[in-house]
Amino acid sequence: MWGRVRESGAGLFNALRTEAKTGREVRSHNLFEAAAAHVAACAEDDQERIEETAGWVSPEALSFGVNELACRAVIALARERDESPRTVARALLGLPTA
Template sequence: MFDRLRKALTTRTPAGTSVAERPRKRPHNLFEAAATYVSASVEDDEDRLAEAATWVSPEALTFGINELACRAVIALARERDESPQVVARTLLGLPADT
């Protein structure tokens, strides 16, 4: 039985690699999808945008994009020594909150 299993795992595929040698593809997580989606949007890459949108559910993608935005605002606020609210409003071109 183990011989058959070993033989099946080392059988050559048309590409010339054994099944055991193939890299295992792991599913994309929502943060990878969000990062790819946002960067593709900035770069106007419609193909990558569409691809990233298929990696996770729309709800998960929305959550990932929101989390990315929060982390970016926090990082910029720390870098600029400003409040996250000031940074967010500045990025969106809004007047300072009074």
């Protein structure tokens, strides 16, 4: 049973990671590194970098990482502003307060 759990975990881990070759060196990217680089590229409107970072991990993993980054950013801003995460999220999107 534990063998199956270990195999499933390894399969999931491998699905969330891909290897990018840079010259002779092979470098792996984790989903959070990919999400951070992808969001930064989007904020800078760097289409070449957006396409590069999108290939670092699976689309599902990138989506999860971007979502996690958004949640952490809203929480950090809410603490900094002493406001609720809902208020901060709505303000960032230009929505009226609920």
